[in-house]
Amino acid sequence: HTRLPIMVSASNSTSQAVIPLLRNLLSGIVKPYLEKNPTAVTALQLIRKEDPGPVCYDHFAFRTFGVDGCGIDSIAQVFLDLGYKTRDELRFPAKKLRALWFSPPEHLYGVAGELENGPVPRIFISELLVDQLSEKSQSIIRKYTKDATQCARHAAAASVLNSLTWPTPSFADYQHLASESEYAAWTLVNGYSLNHATVSVHRLSQMCHISKLNEFLQEHGIKLNSEGGITKVSPDGGLQQSSSVADSVQYAFADGEVKKVPGSYIEFAERLVLPVFSSLSDEQIQECHRREGFEVGNADKIFESTSSDQMSLKG
Ligand code: OOG
Ligand code: NI
Known part of the structure; x- marks a missing residue:
């Protein structure tokens, strides 16, 4: 006997089919990040001890060089293929950066659980506007990225494998870039490695307010980025963010120098629940009832989590 087919739109069926790959990709990206960044692991352990969970991620963030096909699009493509949608652009003229964020397939926003079966994070990708840098910095960056063009489509693989898509840089090139743009220097040594994962604070069951969580983490020795104050608040009050100061990582440069460089942060x-939904009960509130998106003023300060200024405050 025949059955009526269940009506699903093409895009919906596409995103159902790709869920296993999407979830494994996200786990694959976070794995080397956790292996290299002890502060992120400690913070997650502290939260898990205090909070019955689950611990969900709000977003994952990447940094790129906006040149030779190595910019936002290179790492964005896999997420677009896996059902993400392009959302808003953010601009940071003083830092010579721009960013785009991407929202996950909607049906994966509201489910309960952790990364393997729960909500899927937004993706935040920034790029350095290389054309706006000095000639010298541009030529350094292009020396590396021109070799990376042919594998720019494999940025996601590079992230999972914790591999650069260009040759190991020299310390001199790194230092020169750092003097003009710390973002550029970070990206030269870290490539497509995850810059940070973000814990979704309102989804926690005990530590569900950021001021309480910040205090708890600081009491347990986690240094938080103090740029513009510990909690970064959007003008509408709805998006509140904080971050750790990046760990430093020993890095072996091509010319044999081994130096500490900034790694990633958490x-x-x-x-917050949007004012129009303030009458909803706790059980009714879902992610879609909360402040969406990102905020230039907050992000501008969060970028400083890998700055030498913030990092020299450490320990
Ligand atoms: C990204 C900083 C901005 C946010 O959530 O607004 C950010 C970076 O450090 O690359 O993460
Ligand atoms: Ni972020």
Whole structure:
């Protein structure tokens, strides 16, 4: 006997089919990040001890060079293929950066659980506007990225494998870039490695407010980025973020120098319920009732989590 087919739109069926790959990709990206960044692991352990969970991620963030096909699009493509949608652009003229964020397939926003079966994070990708840098910095960056063009489509693989898509840089090139743009220097040594994962604070069951969480983490020795104050608050009050100061990582440069460079950090984000939904009960409230998106003023300060200024405050 025949059955009526269940009506699903093409895009919906596409995103159902790709869920296993999407979830494994996200786990694959976070794995080397956790292996290299002890502060992120400690913070997650502290939260798990205090909070019955689950611990969900609000977003994952990447940095790129906006040149030779190595910019936002290179790492964005896999997420677009896996059902993400392009959302808003953010601009940071003083830092010579721009960013785009991407929202996950909607049906994966509201489910309960952790990364393997729970909500899927937003993706935040920034790029350095290389054309706006000095000739010298541009030529350094292009020396590396021109070799990376042919594998720019494999940025996601590079992230999972914790591999650069260009040759190991020299310390001199790194230092020169750092003097003009710390973002550029970070990206040269870290490539497509995850810059940070962000814990969804409002989804926690005990530590569900950022001020409480910040205090708890600081009491347990986690240094938080103090740029513009510990909690970064959007003008509408709805998006509240904080972040750790990046760990430093020993890095072996091509010319044999071994130096400490900034690695990654962990971020915390609380999205408040929008005023129009304030009459909903706690059980009714879902992610879609909360402040969406990102905020230039907050992000501008969160970028500083890998700055030498913030890092020299450490320990
Ligand atoms: C990204 C900083 C901005 C946010 O959530 O607004 C950010 C970076 O450090 O690359 O993460
Ligand atoms: Ni972030």
